[in-house]
Amino acid sequence: xxxxxxxxxxxxxxxxxxxxxxxxxxxxxxxxxxxxxxxxxxxxxxxxxxxxxxxxxxxxxxxxxxxxxxxxxxxxxxxxxxxxxxxxxxxxxxxxxxxxxxxxxxxxxxxxxxx
Numbered sequence: 001x002x003x004x005x006x007x008x009x010x011x012x013x014x015x016x017x018x019x020x021x022x023x024x025x026x027x028x029x030x031x032x033x034x035x036x037x038x039x040x041x042x043x044x045x046x047x048x049x050x051x052x053x054x055x056x057x058x059x060x061x062x063x064x065x066x067x068x069x070x071x072x073x074x075x076x077x078x079x080x081x082x083x084x085x086x087x088x089x090x091x092x093x094x095x096x097x098x099x100x101x102x103x104x105x106x107x108x109x110x111x112x113x114x115x
Contacts, residue, residue, distance in 0.1 A: 007037035007082060008069045015066025029069070035082040042089045 009031045011021050027033045045051040061067040062075050072083040079087075087097045 007034040007041075009034035009071075009080070009082070010069050013066060013069035017066055017069070020069075031081055034080065035085055038082045039085050039089075042086065046089075046093075 007027070008020065008023075008029050011029050021029070023029055023033075024037075027037045042054060045054050056072070057070075058067065061071050062073045062077060064071075064075050072080050072086070074080060090097050
């Protein structure tokens with residue numbers, strides 16, 4: 001398994017990862033930059049037969065605190081454009097994906113199953 005940098009959507013976050021504020025050319029710290037990073041990563045992985053899986057660290061976290069820069073869900077539990085594109089990618093692969101946005105106080109459920 002190889003780890004790649006996370007897609008960041010804002011510079012406005014604190015905590016142990018707050019030093020990870022170095023933009024990669026073509027991927028600004030914006031929701032659009034996060035969306036492009038994830039789309040390009042998934043497209044790359046899809047073209048390499050040796051890559052069997054892609055895993056996101058804590059995809060259910062909402063956008064506050066130290067995860068604010070990396071979150072795939074807004075603080076109110078709504079999915080970001082990046083996670084919507086990710087769902088569409090997996091659905092094109094024949095997976096059924098259920099997103100259940102909830103208020104931030106309620107845990108989010110994210111699942112994918114092969115039909």
